[in-house]
Amino acid sequence: MTDLTPAEREALERMRDVAPPAGAEFRVRDALRAQGLMNDARPGGAARWLPRIAAALIAAAVLFFAGFNIGKGVHFMSESPAPPAGHQYMLLVIESPAVLEQGRTTEQLVSEYGAWARELGARGALVDGWKLTDDGRTVDPTSGEVRTTEFGMEYGRVGGLFVVRAADYAEAVRIAESSPHVRYGGIMEVRAIEG
Amino acid sequence: MGMTVITRMPDPEERALVERFLAERSDAAFAPLYARCAPRVYGMIVHLLGPGSRHVDDAFQDTWVRAIAGLPSFQWRSRLATWICGIALNACREVRRREGREAGADPEALDAAPAAAPFDRAERIDLERAIERLAPGYREVLLLHDVQGFTHDEIAALLGIEPGTSKSQLSRARAALRAALAAPSNSPTSATKKESVT
Numbered sequence: 001m002t003d004l005t006p007a008e009r010e011a012l013e014r015m016r017d018v019a020p021p022a023g024a025e026f027r028v029r030d031a032l033r034a035q036g037l038m039n040d041a042r043p044g045g046a047a048r049w050l051p052r053i054a055a056a057l058i059a060a061a062v063l064f065f066a067g068f069n070i071g072k073g074v075h076f077m078s079e080s081p082a083p084p085a086g087h088q089y090m091l092l093v094i095e096s097p098a099v100l101e102q103g104r105t106t107e108q109l110v111s112e113y114g115a116w117a118r119e120l121g122a123r124g125a126l127v128d129g130w131k132l133t134d135d136g137r138t139v140d141p142t143s144g145e146v147r148t149t150e151f152g153m154e155y156g157r158v159g160g161l162f163v164v165r166a167a168d169y170a171e172a173v174r175i176a177e178s179s180p181h182v183r184y185g186g187i188m189e190v191r192a193i194e195g
Numbered sequence: 196m197g198m199t200v201i202t203r204m205p206d207p208e209e210r211a212l213v214e215r216f217l218a219e220r221s222d223a224a225f226a227p228l229y230a231r232c233a234p235r236v237y238g239m240i241v242h243l244l245g246p247g248s249r250h251v252d253d254a255f256q257d258t259w260v261r262a263i264a265g266l267p268s269f270q271w272r273s274r275l276a277t278w279i280c281g282i283a284l285n286a287c288r289e290v291r292r293r294e295g296r297e298a299g300a301d302p303e304a305l306d307a308a309p310a311a312a313p314f315d316r317a318e319r320i321d322l323e324r325a326i327e328r329l330a331p332g333y334r335e336v337l338l339l340h341d342v343q344g345f346t347h348d349e350i351a352a353l354l355g356i357e358p359g360t361s362k363s364q365l366s367r368a369r370a371a372l373r374a375a376l377a378a379p380s381n382s383p384t385s386a387t388k389k390e391s392v393t
Contacts, residue, residue: 002369004341011322012341018238020255025229027252028259029222037263039220 086165087192088127089172091179094187095159112180120164125175129162163193209275217267229259232276235343239280242338243287245327250290258283273349280343281353284335291331325375333368340365 004012032038120126166172169192176188209231216224240254262279269278326334335354339345340361345353347361354361 002366004369009341012337013344015242015322015326015342016238016344017234018241020233020237021252024237024252024255025226025233028229028256029225031256031260032225032263035260035264037220037260038222038225 086167086171089164089166089169089175090191090193091162091164091172091176092158092189092191093160093162093181094189095157096181096186109180109184116179120175125164125166127163127165129160131160132158206274210271213266213269213275228275232279235276236279236283239283239338239343240287242323242326242342243284243334244290246323248290250294254283254286254290258286261286277343277345277349280339280345281349284339284353321376322372325372328375329368329371332364333371336361336364337368337372341369 029038033040117126117129164172164175166175169190172190172192176182176190179186179188182188212224212227212231216228218224236258237251237255240251240258241248244251244254258279261282265282269275272278326337329337336350339350339353340347347358347365350356350361351358356364
């Protein structure tokens with residue numbers, strides 16, 4: 001037998017534990033629920049509920065709107081320029097875990113979101129914005145029931161919305177594209193507000 | 196051998212955690228089980244598949260599903276983490292079979308490698324890379340025994356080999372690891388690193 005030196009043994013034993021990445025526990029729990037091996041965390045919730053996605057999405061929404069609130073504060077507290085002429089557009093923030101999987105720290109994300117919102121506010125393009133609550137129900141007349149909102153892997157739910165003012169739809173799209181949410185893989189739906 | 200024994204007698208606290216989880220199957224009951232076992236299990240998988248493998252997370256998840264499914268029949272012949280590591284080993288073997296990744300380092304070549312100096316000053320990253328390049332049979336025995344603390348009897352039962360085979364494999368694995376770490380091609384900077392930490 002080739003014996004290890006004490007230092008070799010110590011070096012190998014140090015390799016024993018490796019911390020799983022953030023989110024791994026949520027993925028495990030999700031898989032366990034999908035197999036019916038764990039109870040759903042939410043009373044009345046579906047076993048297919050994806051807690052990892054939910055956690056990521058909630059975190060993304062919090063980050064995003066933390067940044068937004070910074071910008072909104074600037075917008076309402078400072079001497080903002082007159083709003084540009086144009087139409088109002090709604091930017092629906094579709095929550096996406098991709099935003100949290102691009103390697104930036106929470107502080108970096110909040111800072112970038114804040115900078116984006118401040119810039120919009122400073123030029124009067126930001127009308128308002130809201131973060132929606134994290135839970136909800138879907139009223140589905142086809143099934144005749146009110147069911148818990150479920151989350152998809154590719155398309156999440158709406159986590160919040162902004163109303164911006166833009167000269168036309170193309171500019172509204174450019175505003176959406178300039179947001180950290182979209183630049184980091186998140187989805188925004190841009191809709192003109194009629195009337 | 197002064198290897199730390201970590202595979203023996205289950206402690207009452209661990210048993211209580213398992214019983215609670217089986218009774219509740221709740222998040223609150225799962226969290227302490229996960230916290231207790233996850234770093235060892237994840238470490239096992241990372242080193243078996245290699246730190247850069249894209250299958251690590253899937254194998255980790257698969258391992259937990261199998262472990263929790265089999266938890267009611269767990270016999271407490273080992274610590275919980277040890278038992279789950281055995282499941283992880285099988286999950287990783289399946290991954291390698293699927294991916295045809297059994298092409299590790301050539302055992303014959305490693306056997307023929309000259310004796311090398313101890314690797315006690317090797318950087319962890321060098322050690323991980325060298326282990327990743329070991330032939331799968333060597334890698335498994337070395338990880339199970341020297342990293343995870345399994346006994347040769349446990350390894351024999353897990354791998355379906357004789358305890359004596361486990362011992363001889365381990366001896367060759369250690370020699371191969373030393374040779375791999377000493378080889379100039381292993382890491383252009385390893386020699387420098389060794390110098391720098393002396």
